[in-house]
Amino acid sequence: MAKTVKMADIAKEVGVSVVTVSKALTGQKGVSEAMRSRIIKLADEMGYVQPAAASKSEDKGRNIGIIIHDKHFTKYNSFYMQMYQLLSSELGSQGDFAMLEIITHDMEKDLIAPKVIKENKVQALILQGEFSKEYCDFIKEIMGDLPVLYLDFADESGRDVSVISDSFYGSYYMTNYLFEHGHRDIAFVGSPLITTSITDRYLGYVKSMMEHGVQVRPDWQIEDRNKTTGIIFEPDKLPLPLELPTAFVCNCDLTAGVLIRRLEKEGYSIPEDFSVVGYDNYIYPGACDVEITTYEVDMPVMVQNAVGYLNALLKGESVKTGMHIVTGHLVEKSSVKALG
Template identity: 40%
Template structure:
């Protein structure tokens, strides 16, 4: 037997309000407070109500599509962190009755300033940019006069609304954890010119060293990727190694751990390692890696809320939003004192 569709009248009866009020709320019309509007939309989602998008979009001039733009090299690996973020975004958009369209940008697309077809053909109402792009590409995108939110990176363009993990403070916490464990010879793994998040993690690491009067040794700041963003298969480690490494992400921490093991070192007995993201690599490694848990769900939620508000109000601007993570202590750090 076919399940009966939920109507506005059903929602009205469930909430003991008029059908007109429900209609105004779901149609984003005047005459309903913002608080009640959100309650009605939440109840509609709970009851399984579905909009008629064809009629709604034609009347209001919206497509109810959002482009999720990401550089190809960030998602080459099926287990990449940005795939996790993408899934969160799509699920959250669905709850708001929007569809997420994945637009993957190649190196040549970025170099040639080629915009996604969904954007240039006006098939979307807004754009969520996931991960780093160069300033020229960002400027070209912002010049299209379409609502844009940047997720997990920021640029020098002051027109951007950005949702970020607090990479600076997270790396600062990790480095202080190592220092409090007795480590004074601490390296950093990450190409600091590659992305804004890696650079912030390096600066958090450096601040922790400065506060404790520990000198920064440039030979212990190790690149982990090339100019195109592709990770190195093998890191160029110095002969004299530190007692600990702060790694810019869990995947690179996992790779470093395996390289050290192949060279005869034991983690954490010989060298301690900390990562970042609390991604799958931190738990499949042996030992499991101490890391920062990035609240990817919260970041995705803030990005979706922001882009929808920007679509509804062309003058809305949020600026830069930081989402704080938390330290996850596991087995990859040796206590020296």
């Protein structure tokens, strides 16, 4: 059987990211016409088949609800909007309709159902980004037998389908990277237990520290967001310890950018004075003046997998419940300085 050509194969041949290939093949902005033509031509030559073209389902034109918490739409945080755009494009390419609804903090706290569910407008629902366990249980109850899928966070019960990135090992690799560059005084910037992904990234950091025989210092676990709202602090609100480490592992690039701006306000330079690594490989243009070394989330593959599992659920097919983990990779930029 011939090997199925994936976007990653095309990206490797061209020497660009999977996100660039996805944008080129789905007609999105952010790719030059010359690069778009090159990618489309190579995709044809390699025999790449878009998921929509490969699908034989006649059940098209379905309404797929997508709910996202409004805490993910703060000033510089558009990671989830990019993910939603990919998701909407993937669903649209197979003839389905994405119906987005933003869930407020009060809606989540008071267990208020999204309008797309109350008005019976959707055949399935994707929860994109973290929600409380109580709200997830509430959503599943009112959805009844209709499919529910979690994207970029995990269903705690393991009874539903979740598509997540490799947060634990991604953060573990990033911390190891700092050790490889001579650092031993390393802090973690993030609020564990606020989301499962931040908790996993903190535990990946702890694993690396333990394996290198370095004690994890409580004052070097730096909170990066409001514990009630989940909104990331502005630079002047981000707490810094009295004694600073030489390097910081941040739970996401947005937090890394906030940290860098805070340190710069204190008169420091990155990476001359401190090294910083992040997670996601996505930050709003202009949010930070330093290119952040990071762990790139394979967003297109996460979206493709989520849509594939959702299609199977809608057809009544069996899908393995629990977490479906999509690995990423380290991207070296200019925020880390080797010591000694």
